[in-house]
Amino acid sequence: MKEIDEIQKLFNTALDKVDTNDDLNEVRTAFLGKTGHLTNAMKLLKDMTAEAKKEFGVGINNLKTKILDMIESKKSELELAKINRELKNMPRVDLTVPCDECTGSLHPVTIIQDRLIQIFRSMGFTVEDGCEIETEYNNFEAVNVPKNHPARDMQDTFYLDNGELLKTHTSAIQNKIMRKYGAPLKAIFPGRCFRNEELDASHENTFFQMEGMMIDKNVSISNLIYFMKTMLTQVFGKEVDVRLRPGFFPFVEPGFELDCSCPYCGGKGCRVCKNGGWIELCPCGMIHPNVLRMGGIDPDEYQGFAFGLGLSRLVMMTYGFNDIRYLNGKDLKILSQTRLK
Ligand code: PHE
Numbered sequence: 001m002k003e004i005d006e007i008q009k010l011f012n013t014a015l016d017k018v019d020t021n022d023d024l025n026e027v028r029t030a031f032l033g034k035t036g037h038l039t040n041a042m043k044l045l046k047d048m049t050a051e052a053k054k055e056f057g058v059g060i061n062n063l064k065t066k067i068l069d070m071i072e073s074k075k076s077e078l079e080l081a082k083i084n085r086e087l088k089n090m091p092r093v094d095l096t097v098p099c100d101e102c103t104g105s106l107h108p109v110t111i112i113q114d115r116l117i118q119i120f121r122s123m124g125f126t127v128e129d130g131c132e133i134e135t136e137y138n139n140f141e142a143v144n145v146p147k148n149h150p151a152r153d154m155q156d157t158f159y160l161d162n163g164e165l166l167k168t169h170t171s172a173i174q175n176k177i178m179r180k181y182g183a184p185l186k187a188i189f190p191g192r193c194f195r196n197e198e199l200d201a202s203h204e205n206t207f208f209q210m211e212g213m214m215i216d217k218n219v220s221i222s223n224l225i226y227f228m229k230t231m232l233t234q235v236f237g238k239e240v241d242v243r244l245r246p247g248f249f250p251f252v253e254p255g256f257e258l259d260c261s262c263p264y265c266g267g268k269g270c271r272v273c274k275n276g277g278w279i280e281l282c283p284c285g286m287i288h289p290n291v292l293r294m295g296g297i298d299p300d301e302y303q304g305f306a307f308g309l310g311l312s313r314l315v316m317m318t319y320g321f322n323d324i325r326y327l328n329g330k331d332l333k334i335l336s337q338t339r340l341k
Contacts (some may be wrong), residue, residue: 123231183301
């Protein structure tokens with residue numbers, strides 16, 4: 001079929017010369033337009049014998065499909081070339097220009113979080129990441145808070161249409177970590193948490209925690225006290241004491257509130273510790289056997305401790321913020337005070 005081969009050749013030559021979208025449109029009209037090569041060729045059909053018509057018809061239709069495909073790929077090619085040209089012409093930012101006046105600063109939460117990560121890493125803990133959106137199972141059931149348990153009241157949160165939720169505590173990651181590593185394990189996992197709270201100077205709907213877990217054979221409360229004391233002594237840069245008071249959390253048994261002797265007055269009493277000499281810092285306890293079991297770890301063989309450090313709280317204390325809302329606020333004057341610390 002001479003005609004078909006010729007049109008194909010003509011088209012290839014024309015397409016080779018295309019540089020712009022306008023050129024491409026011209027080619028399209030020249031071949032597929034009302035009086036285009038392909039349209040004209042189709043007009044020949046009506047004078048053909050049935051036999052020839054069949055053969056020529058199939059050939060010309062195949063050619064049309066091929067031409068349409070080639071036009072589409074040329075179009076993508078042109079678009080890509082355009083993007084590459086634009087990227088090439090974009091002004092370059094010179095990151096080496098000195099600019100003392102306009103340096104940014106790390107967010108106070110980032111600074112304290114990094115410091116804690118360094119300390120825990122030096123004690124052999126791995127650092128894990130978690131999600132902000134979690135399943136109800138991970139946030140509650142997997143840490144021994146079944147449906148209708150009253151402890152859920154204290155942690156109302158924001159639910160998504162698919163039944164998932166914004167995690168209310170970093171404990172929501174415990175189950176995943178246990179399943180990922182099994183026992184023994186030593187891990188911390190900092191993260192942003194959410195609760196449906198009435199907002200005030202000490203309550204925010206979005207805040208930061210840092211969870212820690214250690215699971216091994218013969219782990220006891222002494223290990224918990226040791227790690228917490230070492231960590232706090234390093235955070236505050238001076239020797240501190242810790243004490244445990246009973247506290248209830250369904251995922252630990254026994255559960256505690258850990259207080260730290262006030263690093264600012266050495267326990268004598270000051271504004272930060274509200275004259276009590278102690279600061280309530282960190283709920284913690286020995287991991288409940290149910291939680292271990294749900295994480296695939298045998299509680300008869302392994303024990304562990306867990307703690308949920310209130311990172312936002314520690315930041316407020318360290319930098320003397322009297323309102324938690326500053327941490328999510330946009331006041332750079334307040335947030336960048338920490339630049340040199
Ligand atoms: N997840 C608890 C909370 O946010 C804190 C916690 C963590 C308590 C680990 C005990 C052990 O309230």
